[in-house]
Amino acid sequence: MTAGRTVLVTATNYSKLCTESKKLFQDSGWKIIENGFGRPMTFDELQDRVGDIDAVVAGVDTWDESVFKIAPKLKIISRFGVGVDNIDVETARRFGIKVTNAAGRNANAVAELTIGLLLSAMRNIPPLHQSVRQGNWDRFVGDELIGRKVGILGFGAIAQKVARKLSGFGVEIHAYDKYPNLEAAQKLNVAMVSAETILQDSDIVCLLLPSLKETHHFMNAQTFAMMKDGAYFINTARGALVDEKALQGALTSGKLRAAAIDVYEVEPAAVDNPLFQVSNIITTPHTAAETYETYRAVGLHTAQAILDEFEGVHPPKGL
Numbered sequence: 001m002t003a004g005r006t007v008l009v010t011a012t013n014y015s016k017l018c019t020e021s022k023k024l025f026q027d028s029g030w031k032i033i034e035n036g037f038g039r040p041m042t043f044d045e046l047q048d049r050v051g052d053i054d055a056v057v058a059g060v061d062t063w064d065e066s067v068f069k070i071a072p073k074l075k076i077i078s079r080f081g082v083g084v085d086n087i088d089v090e091t092a093r094r095f096g097i098k099v100t101n102a103a104g105r106n107a108n109a110v111a112e113l114t115i116g117l118l119l120s121a122m123r124n125i126p127p128l129h130q131s132v133r134q135g136n137w138d139r140f141v142g143d144e145l146i147g148r149k150v151g152i153l154g155f156g157a158i159a160q161k162v163a164r165k166l167s168g169f170g171v172e173i174h175a176y177d178k179y180p181n182l183e184a185a186q187k188l189n190v191a192m193v194s195a196e197t198i199l200q201d202s203d204i205v206c207l208l209l210p211s212l213k214e215t216h217h218f219m220n221a222q223t224f225a226m227m228k229d230g231a232y233f234i235n236t237a238r239g240a241l242v243d244e245k246a247l248q249g250a251l252t253s254g255k256l257r258a259a260a261i262d263v264y265e266v267e268p269a270a271v272d273n274p275l276f277q278v279s280n281i282i283t284t285p286h287t288a289a290e291t292y293e294t295y296r297a298v299g300l301h302t303a304q305a306i307l308d309e310f311e312g313v314h315p316p317k318g319l
């Protein structure tokens, strides 16, 4: 019996874009506390709301010991997305709190934006748009994708979709993964190689690793220096994977032709972020998964995980 329980939803846009998942909770007699701030919630904002919650559908706010201590009834954190780097999973386990995510549910949206950013960077689409709107007729010359070598760092759900979608562009694709899925690679005609090979041989590097202690600043001054002169770099994974100062250096020196970035070391990114001082970069505000389709699918998945946990029907496996 799960009626009478309370879920806090810190993911944004819930009322607007997750009506079906809201209904799932309501039909089961749950009370929903929503995030009305339109951004990740601060500790103080969480503090006022977590005292009586049984579950949370978590956005990218920080969930650590300081919050667990003041949420005595909290049983499950159902992450509205894939990356759980904003959640202290080990400590949650210690507090008896299960952590689940929506693995793969937003992969298509992120893969599509990755390719959109890649083409935008290669064909200068944002600067061309801006120039035309300003009454100019700058016709910046771009690069074509056909015949290029694309290297993907990390070959999980999103990367595999990127590879499948890129196969129509006449590119050669190779990828690096610590735990390579050779079957998927073979099906998608992707060669699995070392990280060094990706960096040294790719015309375009797409970063799709998880953000872990061991992958922190995976892209730094040394790894950027290993890349081909004039290569493109796309990061739609996590900001912590990249040393932004090193990326700025690689862009200003001309080592990289251009970069496209959806994620930042600190979010929301401050206006004085060093990356915003260079012209050959395209930026989006952590928006790769922001599609109506994703909100629906992830909303339903996260709500069902919570209901299943309390109904004990098919309790989801924790991370």
Ligand SMILES: NC(=O)c1ccc[n+]([C@@H]2O[C@H](COP(=O)([O-])OP(=O)(O)OC[C@H]3O[C@@H](n4cnc5c(N)ncnc54)[C@H](O)[C@@H]3O)[C@@H](O)[C@H]2O)c1
Binding pocket: 081, 082, 083, 084, 103, 104, 106, 107, 110, 154, 155, 156, 157, 158, 159, 176, 177, 178, 179, 180, 208, 209, 210, 211, 212, 214, 215, 236, 237, 238, 262, 263, 286, 287, 288, 289, 290
């Ligand atoms: N920009 C966005 O809005 C957005 C949305 C969803 C996911 N993401 C991010 O995209 C990235 C990829 O997500 P995904 O859904 O494809 O994840 P995934 O878990 O399916 O894939 C990650 C891959 O990395 C590999 N891996 C794990 N540790 C590694 C290591 N130390 N070195 C090398 N490879 C390692 C795994 O074997 C796996 O194949 C994650 O960082 C995720 O947080 C971003």
